[in-house]
Amino acid sequence: MSTTTDRTTGRIHSWDLSTGVDGPGTRFVLFVSGCPLRCLYCANPDTWHMRDGRQATVDEVMADIEKYRAFISTAGGGVTITGGEPLLQPAFTAAVLRRCQEAGLHTALDTSGFLGARAPDDLLADTDLVLLDIKAFDVTTYRKLTGGELSPTLNFATRLDRLGNSMWIRYVLVPGWTDDPEAINGLARFLAGLGTIDRVEILPFHELGAAKYDALGLPFPLRETPSPGPELVRRVREQFRQRGLTAF
Secondary structure, three states: OOOOOOOOEEEEEEEEEEEOOOOOOEEEEEEEOOOOOOOOOOOOHHHOOHHHOEEEEHHHHHHHHHHHHHHHHHOOOEEEEEOOOHHHOHHHHHHHHHHHHHOOOEEEEEEOOOOHHHOOHHHHHOOOEEEEEOOOOOHHHHHHHHOOOOHHHHHHHHHHHHHOOEEEEEEEEOOOOOOOHHHHHHHHHHHHOOOOEEEEEEEEOOOOOHHHHHHHOOOOOOOOOOOOOHHHHHHHHHHHHOOOOOEO
16 A cells, blocks of 8 residues: 555545445445435435535545455455545545555546536546446436436536546436436437447436435435336336447
8 A cells, every 4th residue: 555645634424345336346435425416316315414424534544445455456346436426525535546546446436427527637537437327318307306407417428538537327217207218318329429438337216225314304205116127127228228338
């Protein structure tokens, strides 16, 4: 591990180890606190507010990563920064990514792209993979679903492509919200025009985060929304594949 020290501080929620869902291999996944969006299907409402996280220095985070560095390296993994929204704390996120690069660890950034303009080029240069969450492709649906605007995410995707950053696109499939065939075709056309997309992941909506809303005393907006059936999931994957994209 690099002997560089960095006392830059950030607000973090927690960390975990995962395999196959937060980038390639076994990953050390750092959850930072704070998010500007309020997605109706969010599974982590406990990461919305920075005040609910704990303050940590980059050195402290790297000390935790060091405990698992040999394991995650052997397992073909690395470090993923997620949240919340990592780009709400760009200086802290950039410092962690830089230290991971110095340590020879694969790095991934999981982001909605809504704050993509806050990511300086040097942060992205230290990012091996961007897990870009595109919540919807219809502008009105995106606003209703997230409370934010779609264009910053699309602009960020275009910028990542220009910079040569590899991307995995994540698309949460929510019946009645993000399953419109025309909107999905539009997104597939947009993505097909970018050259650095390695895969598109179709993530079926689920209610696994509902218990967190109950614990926080918050209503879960999509409690009555069903998970998509296998036929719908296959149809959406095929729409992306028809545009030459690798979809899972």
